[in-house]
Amino acid sequence: MGVPLLAGAGALPEQRMREACMALAEGLGQRLQHHGVGESPQQLLSEIKPDSLVRLSGDPARPLQQGGNWLEALADWRRPLLLLVLGEPGGGIAGAAAAYTALCRELGVPLVGLIQIGGDWDIQQRRRDGLPWCGWIPAASHPDHDLAVDGLVQDLRRSTIRARATAVG
Structure with a gap:
């Protein structure tokens, strides 16, 4: 299993997504590559390394x-995916989170899970959602930003190790 590709559950505001992805890349100690959905998925997926x-x-x-679309290409290439979802004040999320999760399942995309960016993190509501939440990346100015990113990075590393062990064993 390679490093998950990061994409939005729908088109997300560019700056919010960029900031969240940069925080995740920094936490993982990796360089982040930026690409757009207008690029050929077949060409890009054939050129990038699984650990990118x-x-x-x-x-x-x-x-x-x-x-076709990018989700179909990710399913064909078996490239793992982390979906980013905008959080709302008060802890709500848009229905796109559930819709994209269902679409990924239908297409066979190896969905690692969802990451909420911004908004308020309501762990009880996220559990009730029944969706595969990995964590939350609050705004950089939020007092819990560093703690939330560190926790998310640790959880992602553990899940990657488990996935590799399962693939080997």
């Missing part, structure tokens, strides 16, 4: 001119 951390800007379910 890649942020995909735009809506990964948007139909491509040559047919």
Whole structure:
């Protein structure tokens, strides 16, 4: 299992997504590559290494001119995916989180989970969602930013180690 590709559950505000992905890359100690959904998934996925951390800007379910979409390509290439979801004040999230999770399951995308960016983190509500939440990246100015990113990075490292052990054993 390679490093998950980072994409939004729909088109997310560029600056918010970039900041969250940069914080995650810094926490993981990796260089982040930035690409857009307008690029050819086949070409990009054939060129990037499995251990590259890649942020995909735009809506990964948007139909491509040559047919298909990025989610279908990720399923075909078995490239793991982390979906980023905008959080809302009060702890709510848009229905896109559930819709994209269902779409990934339907297409066979190896979805590692969802990461909430910004908004208020309501752990009880996230548990009730029944979605595969990995954690939260609050705004850089939030007092819990560093703690939340560190916890997320540790959880992602543990899940990657478990996935590798499962693949080997």
